[in-house]
Amino acid sequence: MSISQEVGRYIPYLRRFSRALTGSRAGGDAYALAALETLVADQNDKSGKTRLRPGDNAKIVLYRLLLDIWAAAPINAHTDSNESGDLDQGARRNLDAISIRPRIAFLLNALEGFDVDEVARTLDVSAQEASVLIEAANSEISNQIATDVLIIEDEPLIADDLREVVEELGHHVVALTRTHKEAVNAMERKTPGLILADIQLADGSSGLEAVNEILGAVSIPVIFITAYPERFLLGEAPEPAFLLAKPFAVEALKAVISQALFFDRRSRPAGRA
Numbered sequence: 001m002s003i004s005q006e007v008g009r010y011i012p013y014l015r016r017f018s019r020a021l022t023g024s025r026a027g028g029d030a031y032a033l034a035a036l037e038t039l040v041a042d043q044n045d046k047s048g049k050t051r052l053r054p055g056d057n058a059k060i061v062l063y064r065l066l067l068d069i070w071a072a073a074p075i076n077a078h079t080d081s082n083e084s085g086d087l088d089q090g091a092r093r094n095l096d097a098i099s100i101r102p103r104i105a106f107l108l109n110a111l112e113g114f115d116v117d118e119v120a121r122t123l124d125v126s127a128q129e130a131s132v133l134i135e136a137a138n139s140e141i142s143n144q145i146a147t148d149v150l151i152i153e154d155e156p157l158i159a160d161d162l163r164e165v166v167e168e169l170g171h172h173v174v175a176l177t178r179t180h181k182e183a184v185n186a187m188e189r190k191t192p193g194l195i196l197a198d199i200q201l202a203d204g205s206s207g208l209e210a211v212n213e214i215l216g217a218v219s220i221p222v223i224f225i226t227a228y229p230e231r232f233l234l235g236e237a238p239e240p241a242f243l244l245a246k247p248f249a250v251e252a253l254k255a256v257i258s259q260a261l262f263f264d265r266r267s268r269p270a271g272r273a
Contacts, residue, residue, distance in 0.1 A: 006058040007039065012229070014062055016243055017112050020259045021070065021104065025241045034073070035066040057121070063112070064122050067104065099140065103259075105130055106137030110255040146170045147193030147261060150186055152210060153225070154178045154202030158246070162196055162225075165253050180205035180213075187214050194261060199226040221260040 014035065019028030039062065101123070108114040108122055120130035149166045151173060153159040163173045171194070175186035179201050195214070197207040211222050222242065229245040242260045244253060 007036070007062060010059050010062055011036070013112060014066060016229070017063065017107060018066060018070075019241045019243075020107055020111060020256060023241065023259065028241065031066055031070050034069050035062060038069065039065060057118075060118060060122050063108065063114075064124075067122070099136060102133045102137035102140060105133035106255055107259070109134050110249065110251040113249075113252075146172065148172050148174045148190065149194045149196060150174055150183065150190075150192040151176050152178075152183045152195065152197040152201070152207045154198060154200075158198075158225075161250075162253070165250055166196070166257070169254060169257060171257075179203045180207070180210040183207070183210040184213055187218075191218055192220060194257065195220055195222045196257075197222060197224055199224055199228075223256050223260050 011032070015029055015032045017028075018032045019025055022028045022031065105119050105123060108119045109116070114122065116127050116130050116134070119134065120127045123130065123133070125133070149171050151159055151162050151166070153162060153176070159176050159178075163176065166173055174190045174192050175182075177183040177186050180203075183197075195211060197211050199207045201207050201210075207224070211224075214220070215222070223244060224242065225244045225246060225248060227246040229243050242256050244256050
């Protein structure tokens with residue numbers, strides 16, 4: 001397999017990680033693009049000092065490069081400030097208030113499926129240090145501000161799993177809905193602080209369309225859950241900033257919920273939304 005093919009298979013997931021890290025589709029995609037452009041330029045460097053050589057772990061090299069660029073260049077400052085999820089002053093204050101390295105380690109481990117050794121190599125720390133970072137993130141995530149959650153999911157077992165995880169994190173499920181109509185009706189009764197939505201629903205309706213209708217009236221963070229995440233990670237608008245693949249890992253779901261709520265807390269007072 002060529003280097004370009006090896007790198008290419010990680011691009012959709014690199015975008016997912018970058019979006020979750022920044023809380024922005026546009027900002028996340030900008031960092032992912034910058035990482036890819038840097039890697040291409042690096043491969044064309046005739047000095048022989050390339051970051052990615054045959055036999056290297058392309059995934060680790062690619063994520064490490066993105067994190068280096070993210071740490072060095074505030075690309076988000078140049079994205080459209082009106083886009084939902086972009087970092088404003090309140091979100092930046094929240095970012096300063098939460099330990100960033102544990103959050104990155106947790107995202108790599110829970111969302112991207114890196115094992116502890118891969119997290120350690122990506123962050124250039126020991127395996128023990130990586131474990132400590134992930135544990136610290138778990139502790140911080142458990143202290144998330146509680147909010148009300150609307151679940152849009154047509155499969156009963158998955159809906160129950162989602163409810164269990166949400167309640168374990170200290171949040172309150174206001175409704176379990178299976179169709180576009182049920183979701184919109186639930187919004188009329190109670191406005192949640194977070195939505196978890198499947199994309200293809202039982203009656204053939206679309207969770208994406210239901211969410212778009214809901215977001216026409218209010219601004220709420222949304223996590224989409226789908227069996228086909230690659231269809232929504234193509235770098236083409238409109239795309240969700242927070243996306244989770246089925247079947248999902250519990251820790252991955254916890255990580256994404258944490259990120260979605262974190263970047264939504266711009267001016268909301270402490271307490272339930």
